[in-house]
Amino acid sequence: MNSKSKLLIVEDEPSILRGLTDLFVFHGYEVESETDGKNGLSLAINGNYDCVILDVMLPSMNGFEVCDALRQHSRYQAILMLTAKNDEQDIINGLTLGADDYVAKPFSTSELVLRVNALLRRSGRTGESSKLILTKDVSICTQTLTGVSYQQEIKYTRREIEILYYLHCQKVPVSRNELLTEVWGYKNTSDMDTRTVDIHIAKIRKKIEIDPKSPKHLITHRGEGYQLYTD
Template sequence: MAGVRALVIDDERRMAAAIRRGLEAEGFSVELAFDGEDGLHLAREGTFDVVILDIMLPKVSGYEVCRRMREAEIWVPILMLSAKDGEYDQADGLDLGADDYLTKPFSFVVLVARVRALLRRAAVPRPAVLRAGDLLLDPARREASRAGTPLSLTPREFALLEFLMRRPGEVVSKPEILRHVWDAHYDGDPNVVEVYVGYLRRKIDTPFGRGALQTIRGMGYRLAGDGG
């Protein structure tokens, strides 16, 4: 993809160099950073089309790099890399504003496919705080509230609410939610979405006498744009 600029932030120098060679063979222009501090500086000063960001970094962690980028309203797509494979590690990265997550070791073919998918989606400016009536969610600070009352959400519940709040009034299907809130390659029980919608409804609607989170039979779910 000629003309595409990628920033790779990874302290494993051999890994970073291998990713660089592979991306350059695909026509990318690539810059490297080997710690979070330098990576964050380059992300702030440069103009990149995609950032490939390792979680375990010296000086500043990948989580913190991601959080500060989003806090600074740098909306370039971020693909996080990690040797960790726990679902909560993935959820943490996505909650902080990452767009996708890849566990090491990975196939370079898969990495390129994920990067291309992110570039096709393109970066869309995201407001610092999402609002639906009196329902507020701050992705950078990982805080949510309703009518001024803080909401205690698990990482997965937070990610689900954020996904729905970015599409107020839209009906989103179960497969869409699985792709964006769980994983693009999730192959578990799809009814997990229904379970988490129930969890979320009991936290954002029931205590406040609202009905913002709606089930649209046979189609999916919708969060009312006015907060219900």
């Protein structure tokens, strides 16, 4: 990295926090840390961090609450959550509340660094056009991360806009692995868990479809992937 990216790590286990701090400092990041949820939220809101890494179990305010409050404050902030190993509900909760990605404990340090690097490579990339018109009833401004869907004002996250823009440009079914590579920025997706893609797709459908359970615009083609149909 030419200039140091700034991370905030919110983790209450001292040994894990020390290890994560040392890890990212070694990889060229500027790192600040906090062990308390409320204090971590305050730092995240006021500190202008490139990425916030949140543990789930935190004193005073858990990671889900911090993620939700932080996402309400900024739809641009990159957020990665540290979830319990194989706890699907933790993963669903984190992504539904607006986390961009997650890593399950216990995790490999190389995987965690890869995820953060990939997340930062994609930060702020929402495509060339500021206006994305999906149908006569659904339009999005990629600069403000807002849109109108069937006369309702909608707010999007940066990741949701990136997914929609990529699908809009392809015009053909796009696999989960391709989305992980092109949108999330992962170089090797062979062992990646694809639930993060599925949950983001479900969130998008709630925003652009009249009936998300019977989508007309964002369609799943079994064995092929997702395709976005526009007017």
